[in-house]
Amino acid sequence: MxxxxxxxxxxxxxxxxxxxxxxxxxxxxxxxxxxxxxxxxxxxxxxxxxxxxxxxxxxxxxxxxxxxxxxxxxxxxxxxxxxxxxxxxxxxxxxxxxxxxxxxxxxxxxxxxxxxxxxxxxxxxxxxxxxxxxxxxxxxxxxxxxxPALAEQTAIAAFLDRETAKIDALVAEQEKLIALLKEKRQAVISHAVTKGLNPDAPMKPSGIEWLGAVPAHWAIMRLKRDLAFITSGSRGWAEYYADDGELFIRIGNLTRETLELDRSDIQRVSAPAGAEGERTVVAPGDLLFSITAYLGSVAVAPEGMEKAYVSQHVALARLTGAKLLPRWVGYIVLSAVGKTYLDEQAYGGTKIQLGLDDVANMTCIVPPLEEQKQIATALDKLTSEVDSLLAEAECAITLLKERRAALISAAVTGQIDVRGIAT
Known part of the structure; x- marks a missing residue:
């Protein structure tokens, strides 16, 4: 020692x-x-x-x-x-x-x-x-x-160089799989929201260069044509933080890969009384957009969600439902065409952001409501399957990294004798 x-x-x-x-x-x-x-x-x-x-x-x-x-x-x-x-x-x-x-x-x-x-x-x-x-x-x-003796130190280092390289290669394979799954998910979403589920549907030019052709019976319109209203939170919410308050939805609770809210790091607030608080209350079906960072992050407020408010960095858009379904619009945002639109509208220097008008003016492809529902349901199923595969790959990475850490600790503390195997 x-x-x-x-x-x-x-x-x-x-x-x-x-x-x-x-x-x-x-x-x-x-x-x-x-x-x-x-x-x-x-x-x-x-x-x-x-x-x-x-x-x-x-x-x-x-x-x-x-x-x-x-x-x-x-x-x-x-x-x-x-x-x-x-x-x-x-x-x-x-x-x-x-x-x-x-x-x-x-x-x-x-x-x-x-x-x-x-x-x-x-x-x-x-x-x-x-x-x-x-x-x-x-x-x-x-x-x-x-x-240990110098010769055994050399053996331990050689053993760990070789064995951790194997583990690192397996981790790299899982990371590559994760990247491919994410690419596939976005490709399927992008195809579904621009071409639909029927490969034999007649097509027509959309008139928008980055959108290309769409099914002939679909329409093109701005999101604002079906908006009940759009708003965002005000500054100064920090003074209302409360451990036992209502949910406070921030950019970190939205993702660019799913329409579900990420509640792993949720903040709570005791909202101010009156119009300032009530205008930013989230209702089931509301669309929530990031407008100051990670553009393209979006979520749809689920049914049965407890009372929640949005920060000044999140736009809350409520649809009338006459022309557009919330999950359909959410999938447009997650698609390549949605990301293209949002990136083109973003402004600012070191802090890229969107205005509420930019969100309201988003170009939407509009199938009949029943077809929107069918496509959104199909995408729900597909993304759920992809998410399961992603979870398995991420779990495998976690286990491999734990194995790597345990192997290093065991070797340098003498819990395993590597002298006969590190040659």
């Missing part, structure tokens, strides 16, 4: 490069150049004279770990390999560990720093407030490890 400071030098001094020319180029690593997966982006270089003050120093073979939240929890850190000139400087939010020659290997230290025991104890030791919490240097120095 050793404390880490006896196995590695923590934050070594840069005095060892005092003899280097100040104009010599070395690698420069801001935090974004250090990956959560141990990768490095070594595109940037700087002269030593520009970075020797105010930045963290490291050299070839050192191991770095981000010490600030949430980078530490996310696993940012890497073995410094391929540095220009053999040296580098980077963000001050990195802690550097230099293996002691003959005692510790860089790769083993990196896997140790990636392990759950190290991460959980480091997170518990953080000091500071909010987004400025950091792991103290003393935690690194005093962290106790059961240090």
């Amino acid at each position: 050793k404390r880490l400071r006896f196995a590695a030098q923590i934050n070594p001094t840069k005095s060892e490069i005092a003899h280097e020319p100040r104009d010599a180029e070395v690698s420069f690593l801001p935090m974004e150049a250090v990956g959560d997966d141990g990768s490095l982006n070594l595109e940037r270089t700087r002269p030593i004279g520009e970075v020797e003050t105010g930045y963290t120093y490291f050299r070839e073979g050192d191991v770095t770990v981000a010490k600030i939240t949430p980078c530490f929890e996310n696993g940012k850190g890497a073995v410094m390999r391929g540095l220009v000139g053999g040296f580098g400087f980077g963000t001050t939010e990195l802690t550097v560990a230099r293996p002691r020659v003959g005692l510790t290997s860089s790769e083993y230290l990196h896997w140790l720093f990636s392990s759950s025991p190290f991460r959980s104890l480091g997170e518990a030791s953080m000091y500071g407030a909010g987004g400025q919490k950091r792991v103290p240097e003393d935690f690194f120095r005093d962290f106790a490890i059961g240090l």
Whole structure:
């Protein structure tokens, strides 16, 4: 058993490069150049004279770990390999560990720093407030490890390199499947809301370049022709937040993939009395649009939903139902043509947004009401099936990542003996 400071030098001094020319180029690593997966982006270089003050120093073979939240929890850190000139400087939010020659290997230290025991104890030791919490240097120095012989460290690192690569490949396959399923879902939605379910239906030009031909018996109109009204919440709702109040629907409760509300992070409010509160009460069947971020996010308020209000970032559109059904309009928004319209209407610089008039003027394809219902019902079924497949893939990723974390922890703590299998 050793404390880490006896196995590695923590934050070594840069005095060892005092003899280097100040104009010599070395690698420069801001935090974004250090990956959560141990990768490095070594595109940037700087002269030593520009970075020797105010930045963290490291050299070839050192191991770095981000010490600030949430980078530490996310696993940012890497073995410094391929540095220009053999040296580098980077963000001050990195802690550097230099293996002691003959005692510790860089790769083993990196896997140790990636392990759950190290991460959980480091997170518990953080000091500071909010987004400025950091792991103290003393935690690194005093962290106790059961240090195997150097040959066994090499075996452990080789074993983990190989086995985690297999797991990472399986995760990548599931992520590719998720991307393909999402593409298929949008493609099916887009085809259904522009072509219908009958492949033999006669077609006609829509007169809109990005929409193309539509079934001959469908109409084209603006959403406002079937609006009872459209509104959004006002600023200042924060003063009404209440744990035991009514639902408060924000952009985060809408998605660009489904018409259902996401209640995983729901806020509640005790709404003001009078018109200010009543005008933003959500009724079943109301369409809810994001108008200040993540344009194309939409939901349809379900039947039986408890009382809810909308924020100033959400447009509430209530239809008369004479020409358009809410779920039909919702699927138009989720389709490629809906996204095209909303993206074209968005304005602003760093903060893209829509006005209520932009939403009201959205182009809608209008089949007969009964056909709208049939298509929406078919899409409900299809998207539900796709969502089930997505959930299975996401569950598989979660299990694989848990397996990866458990494998790393077991190997670096000696719970499994890899000497005979890491060859």
